[in-house]
Amino acid sequence: MSELSPEGLSWGRFPRVSQRQADASPLKPILPLDRLFLPRGMGRSYGDSCLNSRGQLLSTSKLDHLVSFDPETSCLVAEAGVRLAEIIHVFGPKGYFLPVSPGTKWVTLGGAVANDIHGKNHHLAGSFGNHVVELLLLRSNGERLHCSRLQNSELFFATIGGLGLTGLVLEVTIKLKKVSSLWIDQNVTRFRSLDEFYDLSLQKSHHEYTVAWIDCLNPHGRGLFIAGDHSSRTSGPPPVKTRKLRVPFTFPSITLNPFTVRAFNWAYFHRQLKSVKASTVSYDPFFYPLDVIHDWNLIYGSAGFVQYQFVVPPTNEGKKALSKVFQNISESGEGSFLAVLKTFGDIPSEGCLSFSRPGYTLALDFKVKPEVFKLLDRLDDLVFSCGGALYPAKDARMSPQSFRASFPDLQKFLPHIDPKISSDFARRMEIL
Amino acid sequence: MKVLCFGSTSAIAHEFLKLLNPKSSELYLVARNAEKLERDFKDLTTRGFKTFSLVADLSKLELHENWLQRIDSEFGTPDLILIAFGDLGDQSLSSRDFTQASLIITGNYLAPISLLTHYSEKMKASKIGTLVVISSVAGDRGRATNYVYGSAKAGLSEYCSGLRQALLPYDVRVITVKPGFVDTPMTQNFKKGALWARPHQVAKDIAEAVRGNRDVVYTPWFWWGIMFIIKHIPEFLFKKLKF
Ligand SMILES: Cc1cc2nc3c(=O)[nH]c(=O)nc-3n(C[C@H](O)[C@H](O)[C@H](O)COP(=O)(O)OP(=O)(O)OC[C@H]3O[C@@H](n4cnc5c(N)ncnc54)[C@H](O)[C@@H]3O)c2cc1C
Ligand SMILES: NC(=O)c1ccc[n+]([C@@H]2O[C@H](COP(=O)([O-])OP(=O)(O)OC[C@H]3O[C@@H](n4cnc5c(N)ncnc54)[C@H](OP(=O)(O)O)[C@@H]3O)[C@@H](O)[C@H]2O)c1
Numbered sequence: 001m002s003e004l005s006p007e008g009l010s011w012g013r014f015p016r017v018s019q020r021q022a023d024a025s026p027l028k029p030i031l032p033l034d035r036l037f038l039p040r041g042m043g044r045s046y047g048d049s050c051l052n053s054r055g056q057l058l059s060t061s062k063l064d065h066l067v068s069f070d071p072e073t074s075c076l077v078a079e080a081g082v083r084l085a086e087i088i089h090v091f092g093p094k095g096y097f098l099p100v101s102p103g104t105k106w107v108t109l110g111g112a113v114a115n116d117i118h119g120k121n122h123h124l125a126g127s128f129g130n131h132v133v134e135l136l137l138l139r140s141n142g143e144r145l146h147c148s149r150l151q152n153s154e155l156f157f158a159t160i161g162g163l164g165l166t167g168l169v170l171e172v173t174i175k176l177k178k179v180s181s182l183w184i185d186q187n188v189t190r191f192r193s194l195d196e197f198y199d200l201s202l203q204k205s206h207h208e209y210t211v212a213w214i215d216c217l218n219p220h221g222r223g224l225f226i227a228g229d230h231s232s233r234t235s236g237p238p239p240v241k242t243r244k245l246r247v248p249f250t251f252p253s254i255t256l257n258p259f260t261v262r263a264f265n266w267a268y269f270h271r272q273l274k275s276v277k278a279s280t281v282s283y284d285p286f287f288y289p290l291d292v293i294h295d296w297n298l299i300y301g302s303a304g305f306v307q308y309q310f311v312v313p314p315t316n317e318g319k320k321a322l323s324k325v326f327q328n329i330s331e332s333g334e335g336s337f338l339a340v341l342k343t344f345g346d347i348p349s350e351g352c353l354s355f356s357r358p359g360y361t362l363a364l365d366f367k368v369k370p371e372v373f374k375l376l377d378r379l380d381d382l383v384f385s386c387g388g389a390l391y392p393a394k395d396a397r398m399s400p401q402s403f404r405a406s407f408p409d410l411q412k413f414l415p416h417i418d419p420k421i422s423s424d425f426a427r428r429m430e431i432l
Numbered sequence: 433m434k435v436l437c438f439g440s441t442s443a444i445a446h447e448f449l450k451l452l453n454p455k456s457s458e459l460y461l462v463a464r465n466a467e468k469l470e471r472d473f474k475d476l477t478t479r480g481f482k483t484f485s486l487v488a489d490l491s492k493l494e495l496h497e498n499w500l501q502r503i504d505s506e507f508g509t510p511d512l513i514l515i516a517f518g519d520l521g522d523q524s525l526s527s528r529d530f531t532q533a534s535l536i537i538t539g540n541y542l543a544p545i546s547l548l549t550h551y552s553e554k555m556k557a558s559k560i561g562t563l564v565v566i567s568s569v570a571g572d573r574g575r576a577t578n579y580v581y582g583s584a585k586a587g588l589s590e591y592c593s594g595l596r597q598a599l600l601p602y603d604v605r606v607i608t609v610k611p612g613f614v615d616t617p618m619t620q621n622f623k624k625g626a627l628w629a630r631p632h633q634v635a636k637d638i639a640e641a642v643r644g645n646r647d648v649v650y651t652p653w654f655w656w657g658i659m660f661i662i663k664h665i666p667e668f669l670f671k672k673l674k675f
Binding site: 026027065066067068069076079090094146 | 439467468472474475477478479480
């Protein structure tokens, strides 16, 4: 058992709490029953869904072994602490890739399940849970349950997107995707308004991966639309390993100020002078541009930062709300360093508390300060006025009402919460 | 390449094996805990390695002959052998109780030497091969807190030094690995600080040594400096130190 300070925080380093942590041991993952616990992966969630300051964390870092792989079905069984990076490392060279990949590869299988994460291929592949075949779940009463769509199915659907509250996932069976190579043919198109973005989204929806970076200090919503497919290129050098930079210490808080954010966004938009640019890049910079800089979250200074990710429906009201969101942000001057806009498709997510659903999702990050919380309250009103939802994996400030509005199936979920598990997020949402 | 590992359930050994190329390596795993061995076996086969395994408590010297015969017949002569097992034991118990002390010495010294004797003869005959032995910085100088284990590792390091000379004419390499503090099950109850390394780091250093031409490897590298100083403290001072 160890007392954790920075390592025990979430990725946004906000809120700041001190926590206890124990390791789940692989052969006897006996749950510590003296305190309420919370399974913990890599702590890549931003807010407090991976924090448990009134109980303890149960780290899955030692649950790091692969169990089996069946090339006939592409099904991989692996312990829940295995990181997505490891799966790419082992199976990439054999012609497989993750069925769904988030914006960082430093995420565990257990964490990917518990937030039912989404990637750049949501419009064609749905979310992570859609590719999970089975879970082996350990409950605090000692039961080890195989959960799938056919067996213990209610618990299966509660655990996908279940925020770690239904038990410790020990093993995950997922179906990997066969790919032609780890190179990505990408093309990047500039757009100058949200309407152009919607058009591009439609035109380019046949591409396997699509995502847009957007300059949120610009009231119209200009940005770059990035589309990609696994390349048919099989020769040439293997996708290169990029060298790691490391942010060695917490930056003084002035590093990110309205001026630097504006300058960054301007430079990013203008980094490509042509309106369309095509190239072939390795999977690493394509999917995980931020992983090149280890600990990049430290640039926000010691106060930490909050992410804000929501989805609005693909209706006129949804689009109107999105435009107003941009107006609000640009008027407030609280620029987000990285703003990512993505169209979700209509493959239904299966978890009771899955976030992804048809519509447009925008992720923003802001340095922690009082004005930002006021701005986000105003954005909440816009999001919920059109039937949108907020993403718990990125949240440190939503209200219990917003949570209930985001997840209409909450009542189905509640009976499956394990009585020995708690999290700061669940306490804040008043569901324990 | 055929790789035979004794004590394959060691965290360092497992990380090392993961670094090999599954397309070109076959593995033979020997370890005493059947459950742990099975878990490692599955991990490595899933990674694509052709893998064999054998459950064996290597401190049972009288059974070595049988086991070695079995490995020889199933696997032939390996290209690389990693001797990774080791047991810290309980210093305060073993300084009072010779039965305990002799267990530590058997596990950390006699057992590896039994294996090295067998395989150095085979490799001499085939005139090729690499023997990698995990010893410890604890063998560089005896300290009150772990001199039973330390002296066994000291013996092992010196044995390797002699064996290296003896096998040079046969093109057989002997690599002595001396880790410092590593965060593994063996040290799970220790308080960890800045000097502690992860098993993956140590495994990478071992792989680097196998690829290169180093004979004795301190890992992480700075332990060479630390041990250089510790070895050169005059005895009249050293005996008064408490660490
Ligand atoms: C740079 C960056 C980019 C990102 N991009 C995306 C993205 O594109 N799409 C997206 O959806 N998310 C994205 N995320 C968020 C991230 O994918 C999720 O927060 C993910 O859940 C983190 O996994 P983790 O292993 O770090 O788990 P943690 O953050 O440690 O935990 C997350 C949740 O999983 C639970 N959990 C972990 N392991 C287990 C287990 N074995 N059993 C039961 N519950 C468990 C925890 O209790 C907690 O509720 C991004 C995050 C970062 C830092
Ligand atoms: N960790 C350190 O700080 C450190 C420092 C210097 C040197 N070393 C050396 O590094 C080597 C690897 O250890 P590690 O750090 O990786 O620790 P580890 O994971 O605990 O590995 C030690 C392994 O040795 C096995 N073992 C012990 N006695 C055995 C026997 N009689 N027969 C068969 N297997 C036996 C253990 O089996 P069980 O799992 O069944 O117990 C265990 O798998 C050891 O030689 C150790 O002395 C370690």
